[in-house]
Amino acid sequence: MSNHFYSRPSNGLSDSSTAPGPVAHSPEELFQCMWGYPHGLHCNDLIRGTDLPNHLREIHEIRGKESARAECKWNHCGREFNIGSLCEHVEEMHMGIAYFCDCGSKFSRRDTLSNHKKNCSG
Ligand SMILES: [Zn+2]
């Protein structure tokens, strides 16, 4: 057996209070989709961070109202979110994507960055 997954300890509760990871990734990078299928399989498609919402909608059928509930199956995560926040959760917690302002500040979400930009003189 040789699985090349980034295997984190999978007790499901380990990463709620700590930073996603030591390295921040740009949304332009390629990521391996770890959306879980039955029998322990994963999607394994290579997707760009910016394509995640499309990919989840087209391939994994995460669609509907922003307020509808959907389960995060990334690495068999199992947490439930509104569809509107599911992508942000995956980007932030599972892919480690961060958004950078020109001033060098780092944000984990796009909307936080755009809020910051309104006040940022850099
Ligand atoms: Zn996928």
Ligand SMILES: [Zn+2]
């Ligand atoms: Zn998740």
Ligand SMILES: [Zn+2]
């Ligand atoms: Zn700034």
